[in-house]
Amino acid sequence: MEKRRENEQTYLDSIFEKYLNAKKIFKNKEVLRHSYTPKELPHRREQIEALAHILVPVLRGETPSNVFVYGKTGTGKTVTVKFVTEELKRISRKYNVPVDVIYLNCEIxxxxxRVLANIVNHFKHESGFEVPLVGWPTDEVYAKLKQIIDAKERFVIIVLDEIDKLIKKSGDDVLYSLTRINSELKNAKVSIVGISNDLKFKDYLDPRVLSSLSEEEVVFPPYDANQLRDILMQRAQEAFYPDVLDEAVVPLCAALAAREHGDARRALDLLRVSGxxxxxxxxxxxxxxxxxxxxEKIEQDTMEEVIKTLPLHSKILLYAIVLLDENGELPANTGDVYAVYKELCDYMDIEPLTQRRVSDLINELDMLGIINAKVVSKGRYGRTKEIRLNxxxxxxxxxxxxxxxxxxxLTVSIARQRRLF
DNA sequence: TGTCCACTGGAAGGGAGGGCTT
DNA sequence: AAGCCCTCCCTTCCAGTGGACA
Known part of the structure; x- marks a missing residue:
């Protein structure tokens, strides 16, 4: 009896002491976030100098070339461009050259x-004018844009991050107008920095736009494991207290991220979540x-988040595939999946979408990595998708x-087996 | 060799929902 | 309130297709 109480007491003490005595791990976690711009960018000197070289004409009052920046995710494109443009802004004050840098993420x-409206709104403090996020005819926004930019002599650098998303969604009209805008301006000079992680998207561009936009190109190669290690080391020094990181931790994070096409973002996430x-x-x-x-946690979390935020019909569709999987009927083709999906809609008293639309939703689920959908031809038995669950x-x-x-x-699995099989 | 299946995926367009101006 | 405009999500229509089969 006495003994047991003693044990319990030690246990209770230890709950708290475990945390009380635990060494604190993080000194400053912010350093490990994507949004953080470090003072130094290891292994990107070449790219920084290339960009600086391209943009330096500004300080002499000349229009710099447009630039295309390429590189996979997490290769430091955005952070480097932001770093260089910030430096340019800083130094241009010394030379008394007005420079405006407008950063737009084309994913949003x-x-x-929206591109034009955002540019106009960048100057709202100066012009006292703001374009609504929808509503105006596009050409009017463009006219307003010219008027506002041209209000005085200055350089405007427009950074279009993830520019491929913009092109894929709405074509290259914007780029066409933006690349030719200089000929319609008297005072201001505009140049464009396009950032993309998709090399193929150049194929979508009108040759005139392409030649004007890629006057200069800067390529960001993926980091290898050693470079990632340097980056992590640099951040780790600020982020963690001394001696809390086991020697093997940083190299392992670097190696795992290097395996995923050298993504520094992933490497930083790994290090932060490990901590x-x-x-x-x-x-x-x-x-x-x-x-x-x-x-493991990062993989789980991203997938969970993606599934959670799926629109209703995609969720029902996914459930149809889940049921097929449980019945051992995968891989299934589009027709099968659509039939089950339709039944589920009936069951839930929801109007089903057309097969054409569902076919697109299947593609979306495939892109998100939740399912695998491969187009196959079954000869005499037609051409369809072979769908698997991931x-x-x-x-x-x-x-x-x-x-x-x-x-x-959630109750359907049983009902379905009774009704259909 | 041609046929024909079960779709694919492009094109066009409608209409709801957002927001603007007048 | 009426009249625009833009975007998103969706439908309708349809030409196109890889390959098994006769």
Whole structure:
């Protein structure tokens, strides 16, 4: 009796002491976030100098060439461009040259109208004028844009990040007008910095736009494991307290991220999440074990988030595929999946979409990596998609469990077996 | 060799939903 | 309120297609 109480007491003490005595892990976690711009960018000197060389005419009052910046995700394109343009802005003040840098992420600003409107609105403090986010005819926004930019002598550098998204969605009209705008301006000079991680997208461009835009090109090669290690080391020094990182941690994060096409973003995430996991466990050191856990967690989390935010019909469609999987009927083709999807809609009293639309939704699920959809020809038996599931049915159901509107679906598996088979 | 399946994926267009100006 | 305009999501229509089969 006495002994047991003693044990319990030690246990209770240890709950708190575990955390109390745990060494703090993070000194400054912010350093590991994507948005953080470090003072130095390791292994990007070449690209920084190339960009600086291209933009330097500004300081002499000449229009710089337009630039295309290429490189896969997490190769430091955005951060480098931001770094160089910030420096340019800083130094241009010394030379008394007015420079405006407008940074637009085309994943969000993805139409001609929105690009133009955003540029106009960048000057709202100066012009006291703001274009609504929808509503105006596009050519009027363009006219306003010219008028506002041209109000005084200056250089305007427009950075279009993820420019491929813009082109794919709304064509190259915007680029066409923006690349020719200089001939219609009297005072101001505009140049464009396009950032893309897709090399193929040049094929979509009108040759005139292409030649004007890629007057200069800067390529960002992927980081290799050693370079990633340097980057992580640099950040780790600021982010973590001394000696909390096991020696193997940074090299492992670097190696794992290098395997995924040298993505520095991924490497930083890994390092941050490893630290968080260690902290939660009350460990005094971050070890390899934490990195492996982090790797798994990141994969799980992104997939879960993607499924959670799917629109209703995509969720029903995914559930149709889950049911087929549970019945051992995968790979299935579009027709089969559509039939089950339609039944599910009936069951939920929802108007089903057409097969044409569902075919697009299948492609979307494929792009998101939730399913695998390969176009195959079965000869005499037609051409269709072969559809497979990339996540476990259990996982999907678990996510749906917390979505009230999807509750009816979860009971269907049994009903379906009774009704259809 | 041609046929024909079960679709694919492009094109056009409608209409709801957002927001503007007048 | 009426009249525009833009975007998103969707439908309708349809030409096109890889390859098994006769």
């Amino acid at each position: 600003v993805d139409t001609q109208y 968080e996991i260690a902290e939660r466990e009350g460990a005094s050191k971050v070890t390899e074990k934490h990195v492996w856990k982090a790797q 996540v476990t049915p259990y996982k999907v159901k678990n996510i749906y469990r917390f979505d009230y509107s999807l509750q009816p679906l």
